[in-house]
Amino acid sequence: MYVALHNLLHDRLRFALNVLGVALAVMLVLFLLGLEQGLRLQVTAYLRQAPGSIAVTQAGVDSFGGGSSLLPPGLEEDLRQVPGVAKVVPVLTQTAIFDLHDKKIFAFLIGYDPALGGGPWRIGEGREPRERGEVVFDRVLARLHGVRVGDTVEVQGQKFPVVGLSEGTASWMTALVFVRKADLESYLLTPGLSSLALVTPAPGVAPEALRARLKGLPGVEVWLKSELIESDLRLYQAFFKPVRLMSLIAFLVGTLVVGLVIYSATVERQREYGVLKALGARNARLYGLVLAQALAVAALGSLSGILLGFAAARLVLALRPQILVALEPGVVGLTLLTGLFMALLAAWLPARLVAGLAPAEVFRR
Amino acid sequence: MRTERAATLRVQNLSKRYGSGETAVQAVKGVSLEVSPGEIVLIMGPSGSGKTTLLSMLGALLRPTEGRIELDGLVLSELSEGRLPDIRLRHFGFVFQDFNLLSALSALDNVAIVAELAGLGRKAARARARALLEELGLGARLHFLPEQLSGGEKQRVAIARALVNEPALLLADEPTANLDSHHGHETMRLLRRIAKEQGKSVLIVSHDARIQDIADRVLWLEDGEFKEMRSLATDPVCGMTVEREKAVSAQWEGKSYYFCCRGCREEFLAGPQRFGKATARERE
Numbered sequence: 001m002y003v004a005l006h007n008l009l010h011d012r013l014r015f016a017l018n019v020l021g022v023a024l025a026v027m028l029v030l031f032l033l034g035l036e037q038g039l040r041l042q043v044t045a046y047l048r049q050a051p052g053s054i055a056v057t058q059a060g061v062d063s064f065g066g067g068s069s070l071l072p073p074g075l076e077e078d079l080r081q082v083p084g085v086a087k088v089v090p091v092l093t094q095t096a097i098f099d100l101h102d103k104k105i106f107a108f109l110i111g112y113d114p115a116l117g118g119g120p121w122r123i124g125e126g127r128e129p130r131e132r133g134e135v136v137f138d139r140v141l142a143r144l145h146g147v148r149v150g151d152t153v154e155v156q157g158q159k160f161p162v163v164g165l166s167e168g169t170a171s172w173m174t175a176l177v178f179v180r181k182a183d184l185e186s187y188l189l190t191p192g193l194s195s196l197a198l199v200t201p202a203p204g205v206a207p208e209a210l211r212a213r214l215k216g217l218p219g220v221e222v223w224l225k226s227e228l229i230e231s232d233l234r235l236y237q238a239f240f241k242p243v244r245l246m247s248l249i250a251f252l253v254g255t256l257v258v259g260l261v262i263y264s265a266t267v268e269r270q271r272e273y274g275v276l277k278a279l280g281a282r283n284a285r286l287y288g289l290v291l292a293q294a295l296a297v298a299a300l301g302s303l304s305g306i307l308l309g310f311a312a313a314r315l316v317l318a319l320r321p322q323i324l325v326a327l328e329p330g331v332v333g334l335t336l337l338t339g340l341f342m343a344l345l346a347a348w349l350p351a352r353l354v355a356g357l358a359p360a361e362v363f364r365r
Numbered sequence: 366m367r368t369e370r371a372a373t374l375r376v377q378n379l380s381k382r383y384g385s386g387e388t389a390v391q392a393v394k395g396v397s398l399e400v401s402p403g404e405i406v407l408i409m410g411p412s413g414s415g416k417t418t419l420l421s422m423l424g425a426l427l428r429p430t431e432g433r434i435e436l437d438g439l440v441l442s443e444l445s446e447g448r449l450p451d452i453r454l455r456h457f458g459f460v461f462q463d464f465n466l467l468s469a470l471s472a473l474d475n476v477a478i479v480a481e482l483a484g485l486g487r488k489a490a491r492a493r494a495r496a497l498l499e500e501l502g503l504g505a506r507l508h509f510l511p512e513q514l515s516g517g518e519k520q521r522v523a524i525a526r527a528l529v530n531e532p533a534l535l536l537a538d539e540p541t542a543n544l545d546s547h548h549g550h551e552t553m554r555l556l557r558r559i560a561k562e563q564g565k566s567v568l569i570v571s572h573d574a575r576i577q578d579i580a581d582r583v584l585w586l587e588d589g590e591f592k593e594m595r596s597l598a599t600d601p602v603c604g605m606t607v608e609r610e611k612a613v614s615a616q617w618e619g620k621s622y623y624f625c626c627r628g629c630r631e632e633f634l635a636g637p638q639r640f641g642k643a644t645a646r647e648r649e
Contacts, residue, residue, distance in 0.1 A: 003470065003478060010469035275465040278426055279526075280454025281482050359453075360421040362465060363538050 004292035007269060015297075018261040022301025022342070023308055025254025030309030030327065030335040032247040036240055037331050038324030042171040043236050044229045046110065049121040049168070051089050052198035053207040055228045056214065057221045064093075064228055065108065066235045069195045072219045079197055082213055084205035089118040090194035092184050095174060099154045100145040107141065108174040111184025118198060119178045125149055126164030129180045135160040136178040140170035140321045158187060172323045198225075251338055258301070259346035262294045266350035270357065278359040286354045287347075294347035295340075302339030306332060374400040374423065374534055374566055379432030381418050381589075392418040394589040395432070400534070403564040405557060407576050410586035411606060416570045417538065419586065423568065424457050424536045425449045437533055454483050458527025458565075462539035464519040466511040472498060472522045473507040480529045490529075497525040501555070517548030524555060535559065537569045541576065553579045601640040602629035
């Protein structure tokens with residue numbers, strides 16, 4: 001290993017530039033993976049936090065955020081009658097356009113009954129809506145548009161006083177805004193109707209078993225909540241694909257950088273590898289040397305890239321708080337594995353070069 | 366210096382052919398040779414005579430097409446490819462014209478790494494390397510990079526590296542070619558000391574006639590074969606070594622002169638006094 005390090009550190013400036021190249025590529029990989037994870041978390045935030053383990057939608061509707069669902073009237077009562085049902089939480093949803101300081105802002109309205117649940121899971125400031133027309137606004141959306149608790153926001157001429165600011169409800173597409181279900185029914189002219197029913201099984205009743213019992217209800221689709229989340233994610237695949245493609249490009253660029261670094265370092269020292277081979281070093285030893293150099297560049301580059309990735313995520317959070325770059329341990333681990341894979345891939349070609357060296361060449365001038 | 370180790374290199378009917386069919390080139394033809402412990406053998410010859418090919422085969426770097434190489438009773442030419450690195454590591458010490466030191470490593474590490482390759486721990490390898498370098502007068506240069514050393518110092522580091530695993534045989538390829546006269550003599554004296562004090566066999570391939578002074582035996586390789594030194598002469602016009610039997614000759618002032626071609630002979634005869642100093646010195 002010390003030979004590998006000496007080789008790398010012989011030209012420190014070049015080594016630093018090489019590490020920087022890898023770091024930038026790794027930062028990009030980490031950032032993009034974090035961005036994709038952030039998108040996933042944002043689009044599934046409500047369902048993950050909502051009560052119950054079963055979700056009931058209108059028949060033919062296979063997503064929470066992407067489809068328009070209206071359940072048959074009286075369904076909640078029917079659901080409550082089914083043995084094994086402990087709790088039913090109906091919610092009504094609708095995309096709305098807010099007029100905020102002469103700007104049209106899309107938001108996803110969720111009408112819920114504060115007594116039953118299904119509303120904001122974390123309120124950073126203020127309280128839940130109690131009175132007619134009160135709303136809880138997403139805190140990031142509020143910050144971006146200068147909305148404070150006590151202000152009034154307007155949707156199609158109707159005014160809604162803001163009584164609370166929720167956290168964890170921001171989105172790069174449409175943030176969540178919570179309102180009492182009765183008020184949303186009145187606003188949408190859909191009295192007594194719901195878009196979604198969230199069902200909690202009684203203790204001891206398996207969600208799968210309860211879903212099987214509920215499947216017979218007419219005009220509805222019954223989902224395990226986790227399945228509806230997966231279905232929602234499939235709907236947003238179109239958004240994830242470009243991000244994934246960019247991640248792949250960043251990975252390839254990173255691999256190319258490490259590869260070029262190690263290849264040029266190997267070619268430069270080709271004669272020295274030949275000398276070692278002539279003196280009696282086995283190929284395995286020389287592979288180890290090449291791999292150690294690749295690993296050293298990749299490890300240092302990856303660690304620096306991860307630090308840069310966290311810095312970039314913080315910067316994005318400060319500049320565009322509605323965009324979540326979720327650098328969770330899994331994402332960081334995946335990035336480190338990516339760095340390791342880069343090193344292995346990058347070491348392959350130089351290792352072949354070393355393997356092909358004829359020791360007798362050492363006498364050629 | 367350290368323990369003596371007796372060894373004899375025996376080479377029988379060694380040949381090397383590159384390529385096949387009409388394009389085949391016979392680089393070495395049926396060479397036989399024996400080197401005793403403590404003996405210094407110098408192989409000379411013109412460029413392209415097969416010296417490097419022969420040296421590569423003797424050092425287990427290149428497989429012969431035919432023939433047998435035996436060192437310490439071990440028949441190298443019959444060993445599998447997988448065993449050769451170990452043989453090179455433990456039985457041979459290589460000294461190169463260009464020194465071939467690893468540029469990123471200090472003098473100490475350049476020597477120690479070869480001991481480490483042979484299985485010595487890092488600490489022990491460095492201790493052994495340090496002792497050798499100090500013995501060769503490089504105690505003050507242990508941590509210098511090759512680029513910070515003079516040619517003579519680099520060659521001494523290379524010789525220390527060649528000795529670190531206590532090999533039976535040193536193979537030196539043009540060891541004085543890149544050195545000035547002083548350092549060239551110094552290297553020659555060092556190689557002689559190693560041979561005579563440690564009983565190591567030293568086989569040198571070189572164009573440098575000065576090495577004849579330290580060699581116990583000088584062999585002339587030409588066209589892949591050893592030639593009798595007695596039958597060789599130097600063309601006084603172009604300086605080429607020629608075989609007397611095959612060469613064009615001329616007489617002047619009662620002496621015989623040998624030439625590589627008629628052109629050289631005619632040039633000589635047109636004004637022999639111009640080449641008066643460079644008489645056709647016989648290689649005896």
